[in-house]
Amino acid sequence: MSDETGTNAIPAGSTGGGTRPEPLRFFGTSWVDRTGGYAARRAAVAIGALAAAAVSCLILRLAYQGLQIAGTGAYVTVLVIAMFAVCSALAFRNTWDNFGRRPDPERQARLRGLLAIGFVGTLLAWSARSLTEAPGEKLHRTEYDTARAEYERTHSRRTGNPAKAARKKR
Numbered sequence: 001m002s003d004e005t006g007t008n009a010i011p012a013g014s015t016g017g018g019t020r021p022e023p024l025r026f027f028g029t030s031w032v033d034r035t036g037g038y039a040a041r042r043a044a045v046a047i048g049a050l051a052a053a054a055v056s057c058l059i060l061r062l063a064y065q066g067l068q069i070a071g072t073g074a075y076v077t078v079l080v081i082a083m084f085a086v087c088s089a090l091a092f093r094n095t096w097d098n099f100g101r102r103p104d105p106e107r108q109a110r111l112r113g114l115l116a117i118g119f120v121g122t123l124l125a126w127s128a129r130s131l132t133e134a135p136g137e138k139l140h141r142t143e144y145d146t147a148r149a150e151y152e153r154t155h156s157r158r159t160g161n162p163a164k165a166a167r168k169k170r
Contacts, residue, residue, distance in 0.1 A: 019147040031134045046130035053123040091118030095125035099136050
């Protein structure tokens, strides 16, 4: 698999047009021609991510009530709420941006803790993107189309003998 294109080359002599699309999480390769329950999967991902975000918010509400019962004070409560809000916003933006470009592995490693705290933002990004397309589909479609065009360009049939053409130019 090529890191740049995200597609797999098909060995010569096999059918399939030269490249294989990279499967997406929850969608496999159904995003290419939008078959195999693609619309139902998109709806399920959107609803599932939204439901998971709602359940997560309920759990965070219980944590907030625990802070209130513990009597930690307004300062700690505000810090915890601000931390989850900011981390969720940053996680949403990071996840949304990664649907359109390949994420940098080093940057992702540095943001791992922040993304774990802001998991609600990640879930909301998945839910929102699933309303228009499979998350990451646009990026993968662009890479797949580029790889197919490159394959077609390099594997098109030639007519004539290229050695004779080189002799004629002299």
